[in-house]
Amino acid sequence: MKRLFQKFTIGVVLHVVYAALVELYRLDSRARKEMDALPEGMSYSITTGHKAPVLNVQWQQGKLSSLVQLAEPVCSLRIKSLAHSFRLFTGQMGLAQAYACHAFSMRGEIADVMKLARLVNLVEGYLFPPVITRRILVEIPPLQVSSLRVYAAILCGFLSGRYKSL
Amino acid sequence: MNAYFEFHNSVKLLCGELSLERIAIELEHLGGRAPMLLSDAVLEKIGTLGIVRQAMEAEGCRAACTYTDIPVDSSLRVVNEIAALYRRSGCDSIVAVGGGSVIDTAKGVRLVLSQDTDDILAIGGVENLSWNRHVPFVVVPTTAGTGSECTGVAVIRNEANGVKMEFLSHYVQPEVAVIDPRMTAGLPPKATAGTGMDALCHAVEACTCLQANPLSQAYGTAAIRMIAEHLELATKDGSNRDARFAMALASTMAGIAFSNSMVGAVHAIGHALGGVCKVPHAVAMTILLPHVMRFNLEKCRDSYAALLPYLVGMEQAMVTPAEQRAQASIDAVAALARRLKSICGLPLTLQEVGVSREDFEHVAQVAVNDGALIVNPRAADEQQIIGILNAAF
Numbered sequence: 237m238k239r240l241f242q243k244f245t246i247g248v249v250l251h252v253v254y255a256a257l258v259e260l261y262r263l264d265s266r267a268r269k270e271m272d273a274l275p276e277g278m279s280y281s282i283t284t285g286h287k288a289p290v291l292n293v294q295w296q297q298g299k300l301s302s303l304v305q306l307a308e309p310v311c312s313l314r315i316k317s318l319a320h321s322f323r324l325f326t327g328q329m330g331l332a333q334a335y336a337c338h339a340f341s342m343r344g345e346i347a348d349v350m351k352l353a354r355l356v357n358l359v360e361g362y363l364f365p366p367v368i369t370r371r372i373l374v375e376i377p378p379l380q381v382s383s384l385r386v387y388a389a390i391l392c393g394f395l396s397g398r399y400k401s402l
Numbered sequence: 403m404n405a406y407f408e409f410h411n412s413v414k415l416l417c418g419e420l421s422l423e424r425i426a427i428e429l430e431h432l433g434g435r436a437p438m439l440l441s442d443a444v445l446e447k448i449g450t451l452g453i454v455r456q457a458m459e460a461e462g463c464r465a466a467c468t469y470t471d472i473p474v475d476s477s478l479r480v481v482n483e484i485a486a487l488y489r490r491s492g493c494d495s496i497v498a499v500g501g502g503s504v505i506d507t508a509k510g511v512r513l514v515l516s517q518d519t520d521d522i523l524a525i526g527g528v529e530n531l532s533w534n535r536h537v538p539f540v541v542v543p544t545t546a547g548t549g550s551e552c553t554g555v556a557v558i559r560n561e562a563n564g565v566k567m568e569f570l571s572h573y574v575q576p577e578v579a580v581i582d583p584r585m586t587a588g589l590p591p592k593a594t595a596g597t598g599m600d601a602l603c604h605a606v607e608a609c610t611c612l613q614a615n616p617l618s619q620a621y622g623t624a625a626i627r628m629i630a631e632h633l634e635l636a637t638k639d640g641s642n643r644d645a646r647f648a649m650a651l652a653s654t655m656a657g658i659a660f661s662n663s664m665v666g667a668v669h670a671i672g673h674a675l676g677g678v679c680k681v682p683h684a685v686a687m688t689i690l691l692p693h694v695m696r697f698n699l700e701k702c703r704d705s706y707a708a709l710l711p712y713l714v715g716m717e718q719a720m721v722t723p724a725e726q727r728a729q730a731s732i733d734a735v736a737a738l739a740r741r742l743k744s745i746c747g748l749p750l751t752l753q754e755v756g757v758s759r760e761d762f763e764h765v766a767q768v769a770v771n772d773g774a775l776i777v778n779p780r781a782a783d784e785q786q787i788i789g790i791l792n793a794a795f
């Protein structure tokens with residue numbers, strides 16, 4: 237039951253993270269600069285545990301898409317257990333901390349993980365309240381728009397069906 | 403303290419007198435009878451490689467193939483070429499004799515061979531590999547600095563984009579490392595000082611980065627004490643065997659420390675300076691260490707203060723007011739670098755090594771993508787890295 241709850245929560249958070257990335261491309265100049273610098277076709281796959289949710293994203297023609305399947309991700313991150321994923325995606329653990337305690341393995345180039353890490357730090361800066369970000373982020377990024385505005389954009393996006401996986 | 407940490411060191415260390423003479427039997431125990439000997443042209447010319455070869459041959463171990471063309475700034479292409487040569491030559495094990503470039507190249511070759519692939523790029527990553535083919539691997543470091551003989555990382559330049567790539571896996575660690583003071587006896591003063599400062603960087607960053615843990619700190623602080631006590635002497639008098647041996651051990655201990663807690667911004671920026679401006683690793687470390695420590699100070703007051711007794715001795719640390727100890731640690735590191743400069747001319751600024759301010763932007767762009775930055779105690783963006791480079795100019 238606990239595992240089922242964790243899988244469900246992680247699945248929801250992964251959707252929200254992807255939605256936030258899509259919205260921050262419009263709303264935050266740092267996110268836009270970071271994504272614009274990605275090479276065409278750059279793809280990430282994040283596996284959150286055994287038979288657990290997966291997030292596949294690909295940068296194509298100036299747009300970040302979520303994919304149901306990704307045959308050969310350029311960079312794949314495998315979080316070592318569902319329990320670690322749950323901590324990571326519920327604001328109990330930051331990405332730097334996850335790296336420091338060997339919570340994930342990675343196939344690809346470390347430079348690509350660093351790019352993703354900066355984007356995820358921005359997402360966390362917007363989505364989590366300061367009481368959490370103070371604990372999980374090495375440095376809290378200054379927000380360029382309010383968190384409410386990002387949440388509102390995500391809500392509109394979900395209602396309009398903008399984030400459907402391909 | 404981190405709620406979870408890992409510590410791995412599976413390298414058997416042969417330390418001290420006549421340790422080279424034991425390579426043959428160690429290889430035999432590992433199942434290696436036809437080793438590939440890897441080194442560089444300088445070590446072959448000055449006879450360092452010859453000492454190892456003789457010690458092995460005297461015990462009946464002859465290399466099936468010797469490759470001494472590893473450049474100072476090795477690359478993925480060199481790794482793939484050597485792996486192909488290994489297969490063609492019927493070798494069954496590797497003995498690497500050299501400094502950072504030779505050892506990292508050998509680690510790359512070992513990785514390619516043990517993963518049954520032709521191209522090291524295909525297996526890049528972090529903790530992503532499983533044990534596959536066993537390739538016995540012995541390392542003989544000829545500098546006292548990189549600590550590479552005990553680390554689970556290989557840093558190799560990707561010639562396609564000039565970026566230094568890191569391959570992190572415990573399977574790059576050799577089975578045996580030979581710490582023989584004969585190997586560093588002929589190291590010139592400047593190289594002795596620079597590689598020693600690299601070891602100091604490993605120890606300082608390992609003790610203070612986000613992945614630091616009590617075991618890596620035990621190795622790191624022990625290394626700092628030995629470096630503080632012996633580096634100047636080893637630089638001044640290269641024939642002092644005790645100082646040489648102490649530095650070789652300190653380097654190995656610092657290697658074990660950072661292999662189990664990573665490094666930080668000194669290395670992230672240093673790798674970028676190496677990739678973009680060809681600044682030798684040890685030189686970059688010497689120049690950057692005090693400046694990055696100043697940058698990190700606000701997040702590292704306690705951890706830097708804790709290093710003071712190892713840097714200046716317990717007595718001096720105790721008479722330093724508690725609130726000044728972190729700054730005193732930075733001052734001690736900077737003062738050591740200045741003393742080394744006066745002994746052997748070790749460069750202390752980027753200007754001295756031909757770096758131009760126009761390169762800073764490119765260096766910063768590469769540095770922010772270096773994996774070492776993820777565990778630096780303070781986040782650093784491109785502008786902040788340019789600030790550090792300006793301070794070090």
Ligand SMILES: [Fe+2]
Pocket residue numbers: 548600603604669683687
């Ligand atoms: Fe280093």
